[in-house]
Amino acid sequence: MNTLWPQELRSELGECVRLDRATLEAHAGDKWHAATLPEAVVLAQTTEDVVRAMRFAHERRIPVTPRGAGVGYVGGCVPVHGGIVISVAPMQRIVELNTADGIAVVEAGVLTADLQQAAREQGWFYPPDPASAKESSIGGNIATNAGGPRCLKYGVTRAYVLGLEVVLANGDILRCGGRTHKNKQGFDLTGLFCGSEGMLGIVTQATLRLIPHPPARAALSASFPQFTMAAAAVQNILAAGHLPCAMEITDGFTLAAARSYLGPSSLPEGAQGHIIVEIDGQQHALPDELRAIRRILLETGADDVQEAENEENVERIWQLRREFSYSLKATGLTKLNEDIVIPRSRLVDLVSWCQNLQQETGIPIACFGHSGDGNIHTNIMVPRDETGHERRAESDACVNRLFQWVLSHGGSITGEHGIGLAKAPWFEEAIGTIAFRVHREIKQALDPLNILNPGKMGL
Amino acid sequence: MNTLWPQELRSELGECVRLDRATLEAHAGDKWHAATLPEAVVLAQTTEDVVRAMRFAHERRIPVTPRGAGVGYVGGCVPVHGGIVISVAPMQRIVELNTADGIAVVEAGVLTADLQQAAREQGWFYPPDPASAKESSIGGNIATNAGGPRCLKYGVTRAYVLGLEVVLANGDILRCGGRTHKNKQGFDLTGLFCGSEGMLGIVTQATLRLIPHPPARAALSASFPQFTMAAAAVQNILAAGHLPCAMEITDGFTLAAARSYLGPSSLPEGAQGHIIVEIDGQQHALPDELRAIRRILLETGADDVQEAENEENVERIWQLRREFSYSLKATGLTKLNEDIVIPRSRLVDLVSWCQNLQQETGIPIACFGHSGDGNIHTNIMVPRDETGHERRAESDACVNRLFQWVLSHGGSITGEHGIGLAKAPWFEEAIGTIAFRVHREIKQALDPLNILNPGKMGL
Structure with missing residues (x-):
């Protein structure tokens, strides 16, 4: 590949392209521990910026890692193959808030709490409430189909996404769904992009359902x-x-x-x-x-x-x-926060099993979370050995045993954070060979060059 | 193609294969006017029956039309290319109703009202309430992502589907989602099959979310x-x-x-x-x-x-x-019931526009429906001319004008019934060229031989 492409990208797109070390470092990862430097960062101000960057990448087969507010927990926006990070964080406009239609149209970079607040001021309600609401963006919430405590009654992000504007792998703009509260026009593309972790397209704008507060x-x-x-x-x-x-x-x-x-x-x-x-x-x-x-x-x-x-x-x-x-x-211990989900009847089994594991390994485990839907944040507390080093390998082994237990009890290894890099090693086992193959088929259909967030989910 | 294949299918699968004229006629269509005879009908008793029929069809490239209770409104289960109709109507077992987990596991042929009743008896609630609940099946509800009046508060079928068992085009069994109330394991395959109108796979079993009544x-x-x-x-x-x-x-x-x-x-x-x-x-x-x-x-x-x-x-x-x-x-008039959706603020505009159209054309139009989500059943009442013949061409022209108006006002041409055959002529215009292409790409990825419900949605 022509190693001068970052400069070319900058010549073509101008100011929104950043190549300085500080910006590259600030876009190397999320809240998970992994980090890789991209070669260029596009701070998209408009959908057109995303389109132009995506076309540029598509022509040259350059990997693209979409990024929202960068506060994910599974390394979903780590640019593992370098290339371009396209950040929609600067796109923070609430385009429309229309209570008569019960909708908000927002750019992908709008912070969740800002939308909640804007709706609240008019007596309306955007229910999804990830703990990160003050720092996470709607685009990131859509990429991970974010949840939160209130999902028990109100459902996850998906239940509030009526329509999307998505830039596809080749730079085309897909508009799916719309501003109506019901829509049965064809396949549920809107739903497919919710939770697709930036691997099928880049969400640039969303039309969201509001309900009376x-x-x-x-x-x-x-x-x-x-x-x-x-x-x-x-x-x-x-x-x-x-x-x-x-x-x-x-x-x-x-x-x-x-x-x-x-x-x-x-x-x-x-x-x-x-x-x-x-x-x-x-x-x-x-x-x-x-x-x-x-x-x-x-x-x-x-x-x-x-x-x-x-x-x-x-x-x-x-x-x-x-x-x-x-x-x-x-407590001073690093906590590995695993957002596992179990059938609701298994709450006691989970906590008992964790207590036993703790007794056996000496590694503390703390469970708390959304009991109504069985989504329990299970925190493996990484202890230190006599020399002050984290007993990380043992802790990781505990995570592995936790996931095995969850899967063998009808559970899911993630209810809110997604797969990304962190959970990729367990992904195929979690969903089964055939579901994994269907993931590959859909990925191949929408991103045949595999340039959109490559390396995630083990795909 | 070997014209003896229906006999072979019967030899391979046995009793569940029907070739008699009466059964073929009973599986030629739904509540819409179109009808085509299939060459064989499989009355599936088990998922294994569906698998075997699907493998048989896949090897020979025989078209397959999946069918639930057959009470759709858009010709979605008309076997337009003949071949095999696979009916899951006989699969009526409620496999499990577990209030501690808040779920029901049901076969695809279970009637919606039967599930509602079974849940109700235990104090629990399955909210989706299509008008057809007493005669439509969960499989059909999933295929069309069925709604109903209560969707305003409770959401459509999709919001209650936690997991699916789906027989894919090649006969493989896909299991996606599961029995947990949250699940962020990869792409939302469960959602993709909801509303896919039998074109991506055949749903044989569903795990549904129940809530306290x-x-x-x-x-x-x-x-x-x-x-x-x-x-x-x-x-x-x-x-x-x-x-x-x-x-x-x-x-x-x-x-x-x-x-x-x-x-x-x-x-x-x-x-x-x-x-x-x-x-x-x-x-x-x-x-x-x-x-x-x-x-x-x-x-x-x-x-x-x-x-x-x-x-x-x-x-x-x-x-x-x-x-x-x-x-x-x-009134004695045939009514063309169009389940259009408009942004909620457009209710008055819709009804005024329909009144004007009625004055202009002399064709009565009756509007009623789910005002909360803008899903108004707009009934074009087909009048008769002096000789007693239905003025069908004029009525169809009214439908066309209605759809154009709806689309130009941010609406959707279907909120509940789906596209099927009836609305296929407007489908690409309704969703746009790029969304239509993405439909083709997904269809091609999951059903490369195009044997699953071919001819629907204009794909």
Whole structure:
């Protein structure tokens, strides 16, 4: 390949092409540990920038790694084969917010929290709420089909994407779906690009569904002396006909870390399980539902139930949840956060199995997450040996055993983060040989030169 | 081609292969007018039957038309090139209904209403509610990504499909997705098969998401002296933070037909708009919300509001809605039911435009449907000329003009029924040249011999 192509790209596209070391380094990876320098970075201001860069790459068979806000967890935007990183991060325009149609049209670089805020100001709601909402972009959310606690009631990103503008591997602009809330025109291309991790095209604009913002929300927080009780509470609440917007569960290991971090008044001593239940709806409807759920929690063995009936107190409960995460960080151990999913009935099995693994290996494991849909963030806490080095190989072995267990129990190795590089080694086993072949066939159909985010998912 | 292949198929697969004229005729079409005889019908009892039939067809390049309950509206299961019809209608087993995991595993032939009923008996809910629920199958619902009134709050079929078993064009069995409520393992193959109209594979089994059944529901029904008021009521209800499970709207033409069919006490004289609003949730929450919505309806100009606070009365309101449909049939005119979708803000424009078209052409047009998501069933009523013949050519011209109008106003020519044969002539224009090419590429990737439901969507 002509090694002068980065200069040519810059001559053709101008200012949006960056070749300086600092920019290349800033676009070498995401929140995962891997990093590779690209040879050029395109900071796209417009769809046309993406088209021109993609055509340039297509003509010369240069690998292209699409990138949003760069806050993924699986190395999905590491340019493993060098080439061009096309970042849509500068494309931050909310093009239209139309409540009469119940839609927002946004450029791919718009931060999720900015869209949520813009909709909220008009009394409307964009429900997907990945923990990274303040720093992740809609384009990245679409690439990974991002979730979050509220997916239990409201569904993942896919459920809110009505239409897309996508730059294909050859630079053509595909528009699929549209601004209607239903659309059965042909195959679900819009859905296919949701979660495709930048391997089938580059999303540059999205038309998103908004719903009326529920006027009120309320929450409960409860500690249990046994984890089994917390898991049973999750089942009992659903079985009684409640569909909370979120139901988060936390295990004893995390609670102990939180208690030591936050002080003894924060949580009952020896709590082995904790859940947060958030409900939303009409203002006058919530107090009764809150009481009904409180009753279920107490009947299931909760020994400390807090209620939050207004926005401020609800936020306080979620702040406690965030402290759980900080508490784990405060242990000083690196945490390998694996976003596995299990069938909901397997919550207790998962936590018991992790406790056994911890006893066997001496490697701490902390479980907390979205219990309603079985999406439990299972954190392998990498310990250090006597010389201060991380016991990384043993920790990685634990991850491997975790994934094997999850797959043999009807689970998924990722519910939110995606496959990318990090989970590629398990991907074919996870989905099976035939599904893997179908992935290859679709990839080959839409990107025959294999220039779009090559090397990911093991494809 | 060896013309003896139907006999060979029968020898290989046995009893499930039918070659008799009556069975061939019964599998020649759906509710649309087109019909073509297949050369053989496979009444699959098991996935293995489908696999064997598909392998047989693949080896000999025989066209295969997959079929569910055969109640589609767009000729999607007409075997236009003859060959084999593979019917999964006999596969009616509910394999598992697991409320702890919140899932049902069903064979593709299970009738939608049967699954709804089975879930309901355990206090759980399968929300998708196509009007055909009592006669359509889950497989067919998946093939068309079926909707219904409740999709406003609950989403279409896709939102409830967690995993699929699909027999591919070469007879391989693909399993995608699974029994977890979240799953980000690779591309969204499950979503791709939802709505693929039997052109990419044959769905034989599905794992579906169930949610807790809302304990109560309630409804309102309101007539308006002007259609614009009814459309405004839809907007005002949403803007006030209500998300009803359904919001149905009906135009003046349909109401006049209903009044003449049901008698003068059924509806106010000269009503030009009517809406039904259904809400659901916790029992104690509904009366207040009902009152709040009633107030909005009256403020927006409703001159007759009925409330239904219990299951029986809610059903009575829906019965009125069904009578609207019967009233149109009672006019004696053939109705061409087009399930177009428009952006929600365009409801009034659509109905005004239809009234103008009616005045210009003398062909009656009746609009009613799912106003919340803009999915309006627009019924071109085919009149007869003096000699008693249907003025079909003129009516077809009206359909054509309707579709052109819909497409030029950001709409979709189908929200529920799909493309099939009926809408194939407009398909490429509707989605654009590039999206059409991507359809071809995906079709070619998954069915390179083009034996799966060939001739549909104009592919």
